Amino acid sequence: MSEKEVKNMEEIFEARIARDEKIEPKDWMPEKYRKTHIRQISQHAHSEVVGMLPEGNWITRAPSLRRKAALLAKVQDEAGHGLYLYSATETLGISREELYDQLHSGKAKYSSIFNYPSITWADIGAIGWLVDGAAIINQVALCGTSFGPYARAMVRICKEESFHQRQGYEIMLTLCNGTPEQKEMAQDALNRWWWPSLMMFGPRDEDSPHTAQSMKWKLKRKTNDELRQQFVDQTVPQADILGITIPDPDMTYNPETGHYEFGEIDWDEFWQVVKGHGPCNKERMEARVGAWERGSWVREAAMSYAEKQEKKKIAKAS
């Protein structure tokens, strides 16, 4: 295709998205659209998969069978969500193997929130309430994104995710209505997870160079700062109901705007964790790569078995 033809195709393509038409895998798309989507959807898939690790830590130590069943179901959902998203990425012409390689080699990123440790049971409450709460805000916005397979995966994920946040909040509520020590645990978890949760929405708008392009492709429907504000506004009253305090002395309600105004995020910490220097970056990748390597003989054995069965079937038929 000549440069002029490509430009013409791009114009038609952008117009389709502007009309709210969905783009499907076999449709023509600009190379940049394909690459950006592979990056974003796979990053999302990796986050679901790595996100199982901090919670998996507590499955065997959940305080009751009810909590254990719920946590197991939640972690299984995260695995499922990872799989929906990997499949959606593969429709763009990249193999599952390549996607795993990118995660394991550190070439691909995942959400930084999972590089923080889950050290008490209250952290499981805080993760469900805050981390899943923030994720839902991001994901609801993506249900209307332009790439069909991504939008469909998001719709399914959003449907399943709402129980995640509710079970987390219920854990917090139980702790806050418990002994003073239990309430203290809930407060401690809020203290440690609050700021990293705000960071989940990404850099400030002025430091987010891809926002304009992403809005055009409906990979973003609202900016990072808008989504962050929405999260703060909905979460502060929930903390009030729990009777615990958001660890931000600058948090004030502005009755004129109807929004909460909050303090400065520690962006140095944000970039440090993104660059791999968070408290658990190394541990998470070791767990992930280790699981993949230890499972390799199982994958090979299953394939050999399948091939043998296939041969037997053919021999029998002839």
Add this chain to the structure above:
Amino acid sequence: MKKEWPLWEVFVRSKNGLEHRHFGSLHAADAEMALENARDVYTRRNEGVSIWVVESKYITASNPEDHGELFEPAQDKVYRHPTFYNLPDEVKHM
């Protein structure tokens, strides 16, 4: 020689009386494993009563570039729709 597990397409009937609908895809070594994985990945909340799996390579798909010649001819055949025919208002149940 390492080989990646092939890709399968998953179709689920959500309840009897409805058709199987495409739900998504997954990797599995063989058909049996594809069915088991499909159950775990796509029907964790009673979404289905029956599952079909088929290896993706066996699906032949139309090309979006052929959209015009395949689908446009139907657009000017309005006489295939009931509203094309003019009847007096007095005629009921038709």
